[in-house]
Amino acid sequence: MSTDDVPPDEALPEAAPAGTPPPDLGIVDALAQMSFLVQGALGKVAADHGLSVIQLRLLGVLRDREPGMQELARHLGLDKSSMTGLVTRAERRDLLRRTPSPDDGRAVRVSLTPQGRDLARAAEAAAAGEIRALTAHLTGAQRTQLSLLASTLVARG
Amino acid sequence: MSTDDVPPDEALPEAAPAGTPPPDLGIVDALAQMSFLVQGALGKVAADHGLSVIQLRLLGVLRDREPGMQELARHLGLDKSSMTGLVTRAERRDLLRRTPSPDDGRAVRVSLTPQGRDLARAAEAAAAGEIRALTAHLTGAQRTQLSLLASTLVARG
DNA sequence: TATTGTTATACTCTATAACTATA
């Protein structure tokens, strides 16, 4: 497979006559390249909003939860010690806050500030726009199919 | 859309009775979550081989090219100054080498060492296996469809 | 002057190990 390519400025293939199918990359390269494309879009959106992809995901997790550090780390696939810095940097920017847990003297609860919520909302809307733009050249039927297949794959279907 | 989730240890949905379709996440979340899934698989494979995802991509690019630093940076979407460190660290591990360009006294050509080539081959084979495993629960027809749709999307089709 | 590449610098992100405080 190719872990390369999907460069930001790939030489575009010649505009194909309508109806000419693209080469099938095979499931491996197709998914790998698509993932780089999507991640690139997310990275661009995050940067436009002064965030990294991981910070964007962090805000996303917090939109409907007030988890502790450990739970947050589990959600993002990080070590708890990595969470400390991530949360501290976001807290320094008033995007979220730590509150002592009422139940457990050791624990904290992490929650969005209004600013963090606004930023999360804006960035996620922009991200949705970018991702939709990636599918702009698909027909409606293709988009529907892709959505369903990707959903199935994500659901471990 | 949700930039969260696809956690490494997501609570699995109940095993659906065969034939029950998964919920359609919509094109945005489906593609976002799929991209995290694929990137997670690539990250795991890279780590298993002592590499990061970007190093894996770097070796991938070099499998059929001997580019200069600038061209490499363009392919990976990085600044040329970022390439210096990336290439230096890989060179220190004997995965690649810099050779002075015969044509241009300012330029270098970056090429894989035999070890780098072996590692690239092994890691990419493993990555292909992991990605295929992600699609293990799709039917053959679904996999074929997904491959074609993703190829179309990647081709800006 | 423009281009190729490196260096200096600063920051984010990440993990491991050791620590504190609470349960």
Next chain:
DNA sequence: TATAGTTATAGAGTATAACAATA
């Protein structure tokens, strides 16, 4: 003892700005 979280430390990855050497 076990758990929640932080700190100390080290390293990778990234960008910007300034630089050297060559074209």
